[in-house]
Amino acid sequence: MKLALVLSAVDPLIGGVLVFGDRGTGKSTAVRGLAGLLPPMRVVSGCRYRCDPGANGSACEECHERSEHDKLKSELVTVPVVDLPLGATEDRVVGALDLERALSTGEKVFETGLLARAHRGFLYIDEVNLLEDHLVDLLLDVAASGENVVEREGLSVRHPARFVLIGSGNPEEGELRPQLLDRFGLSVEVHTPDDIDARIEVVRRRDAFERDPAKFIAAWQAEEESMRERIVSGRKHLKTVKTPESQLKKAAELCMGVDTDGLRGELTLVRAARALAALEGDKAVNQGHLRRVAPSALRHRLRRNPLDEGGSTVRIDRAIEELFGA
Numbered sequence: 424m425k426l427a428l429v430l431s432a433v434d435p436l437i438g439g440v441l442v443f444g445d446r447g448t449g450k451s452t453a454v455r456g457l458a459g460l461l462p463p464m465r466v467v468s469g470c471r472y473r474c475d476p477g478a479n480g481s482a483c484e485e486c487h488e489r490s491e492h493d494k495l496k497s498e499l500v501t502v503p504v505v506d507l508p509l510g511a512t513e514d515r516v517v518g519a520l521d522l523e524r525a526l527s528t529g530e531k532v533f534e535t536g537l538l539a540r541a542h543r544g545f546l547y548i549d550e551v552n553l554l555e556d557h558l559v560d561l562l563l564d565v566a567a568s569g570e571n572v573v574e575r576e577g578l579s580v581r582h583p584a585r586f587v588l589i590g591s592g593n594p595e596e597g598e599l600r601p602q603l604l605d606r607f608g609l610s611v612e613v614h615t616p617d618d619i620d621a622r623i624e625v626v627r628r629r630d631a632f633e634r635d636p637a638k639f640i641a642a643w644q645a646e647e648e649s650m651r652e653r654i655v656s657g658r659k660h661l662k663t664v665k666t667p668e669s670q671l672k673k674a675a676e677l678c679m680g681v682d683t684d685g686l687r688g689e690l691t692l693v694r695a696a697r698a699l700a701a702l703e704g705d706k707a708v709n710q711g712h713l714r715r716v717a718p719s720a721l722r723h724r725l726r727r728n729p730l731d732e733g734g735s736t737v738r739i740d741r742a743i744e745e746l747f748g749a
Contacts (some may be wrong), residue, residue: 424451426699427719428457429607429650431587433657434698438608438691441551441599441723448613449625450591454547457589458504460647462655464543468496471535472542472582473503482510484583503544505586507537509553517573518562533580538571541586551590552597559603562588566606585717605684608691609716610723612736657702664700665707666693670722673713673746680742683724714743 427440429594434507466473467486474482474495489495504633507516518536537546545606548554554562560685571584588607592599604610616622632639671693695716705712718739725738 424453424611424613425604426715427611428453429654429702429715430695431589431608432457432461432654433702434661434694435587435699437588437694438606438687440685441604441607441610442589442591442613443594443610444591445615446593448615450613451549454545454589454591455504457665458502459544460651460654461502461504462651463499464502465497466475466543468498471749472539473500473544474583475543497658503540503542505537505544505546507546507548507554507558509548509550509555511537511558511559513557516558517571519573519575520578521572531577533573533578535582536571538584538586539582542582542584545589546586546588547589548591550592550596551603552594552599554593556600559600563602563606573613574590589628603716605687606725607723609695609719611719612722653702657698658705661698661701664697664705666697667707670696670713671708672707673710677713677717677742677746678721680746681721681725681738685724685734688721688724692717695720710747717743 424440424442427442431437431440432492435665439737444450464473465476467476467482470483470486471486472483476487476495481579486495516535516537520536520541521532521534524530524532565584566588567582569585571580573580588600590607616625628639671689674692674696678686678692692713693708696712699712700706700708717734721739722736
């Protein structure tokens with residue numbers, strides 16, 4: 424789970440992470456802890472959507488207008504990790520007319536929603552499998568286009584909305600719609616640990632945090648800083664990592680071997696393997712990188728086989744052994 428989250432931080436194009444597992448296994452804690460690991464990002468000063476000053480052609484309309492008259496100033500801000508509650512209304516998600524300002528001044532001003540706040544960051548949905556269908560449809564539209572379009576109450580607003588989608592949930596409470604499931608780049612399963620030492624360590628750390636949060640955070644600060652530096656280094660190194668033709672062929676053969684739906688499997692597998700190589704400082708993607716990320720990249724893309732009792736992970740492991748050897 425932690426590796427999948429870090430890889431998504433190194434390369435947002437992977438497409439986000441879906442975390443399914445037992446209750447009380449730290450899914451939400453891990454996702455929210457990601458915010459503390461992310462290095463700050465540069466944004467256009469005063470922009471409601473935190474546009475990237477170095478991204479030509481992808482800024483909002485307000486930044487385009489300002490750039491025609493003056494040079495845009497920039498500043499460093501923390502990367503947003505925005506929670507999307509299950510009970511959120513459509514207006515809160517996509518944005519709507521600022522009624523208070525409209526009534527007091529007569530101006531039609533757009534009040535940004537959660538999608539705007541998550542731009543260039545992470546949008547986290549806990550219990551994503553319980554999300555209402557109309558909100559799922561909204562997310563699918565925005566995820567496909569990379570922008571949010573609001574046309575209502577006399578408003579016509581279009582703004583960039585590119586974010587990494589993170590979802591978590593308990594599979595016992597319901598399945599995820601196939602259309603949304605396919606939008607997640609990586610999928611991981613989290614189980615309650617059956618090792619007594621691991622369980623004791625979890626209790627020990629949680630107790631230490633509750634007794635003295637400041638001391639606990641200080642004790643782990645050096646390790647968090649080390650991981651932050653690895654993420655920054657991985658992002659810089661990502662563009663230089665090569666993907667040999669032989670590894671592209673292996674990725675395609677693996678996807679064909681497990682009978683994945685569509686071609687997103689190959690794309691995600693290669694991107695995740697490249698991000699892992701960049702994170703580890705390797706110059707090229709190799710067989711080891713593909714093997715490590717394959718279960719997460721392909722598990723949720725397999726066609727269901729009711730006769731296979733082992734499940735999707737077992738099918739992928741079996742295909743990896745056949746293709747790469749034990």
